[in-house]
Amino acid sequence: MSIISVASGSSCWRGLEYYKSQKIKNIKKINNNEYTSIVLGNKDYNVYLNLEHPRKSTCNCPLANGKRIICKHIVATYFSAVPNSAKIFEEEQKKLQQEYEEYEKRQYQNAIKHLQKMSKKELIKELVYIFNYAPEWIYTDFVKKYDIEG
Ligand SMILES: [Zn+2]
Structure with missing residues (x-):
C-alpha cells in the first residue's frame, strides 16, 4: 500500500502543490524506506515518512499530530523522496x-x-418526479416556456 492510496484526495493535491513550490527542506534518507524532512507551511513541520508502512508516517502539523493521518506535508515529502x-x-x-x-x-x-x-405514460411519471425533486426553477421554467397559467 502506498502513501497515495492511504491519503485523502485533498492531501494528495495539496501535497503536490507543496512539492511543486519546493516547500520540502532538509530531506534526509534514513534507509530505503524511511525519510525525514522539514516542510514549510504556516510553521515548519517535521515529517517522518515510512514507505513500507505508510500509516507509521508522522507530521507534527495540527491535522496529523498524534493521529494516523497522512497530511499534505507527508505526501509532499513522499513526492520529494521517490523519483x-x-x-x-x-x-x-x-x-x-x-x-x-x-x-x-x-x-x-x-x-x-x-x-x-419509454411510453408517454412513463415519461409523464418521470417528469412529475423531476418536478417534485429538482430545483424549483426547472418547474418555473417549464411553466413559463409553455405559457401555463394557474
Ligand atoms: Zn502535516
Missing part, C-alpha cells in the same frame, strides 16, 4: 479523470436511448 512519483500521480489522475468523463458520456447516451423507448 517520478509526482509525475506518476498526475498521469494516473489524468487517466482516471478521462475514464470518468467517458463513463459519464456513455451513461448519458444510454439514458437518452432509454428515454426514446
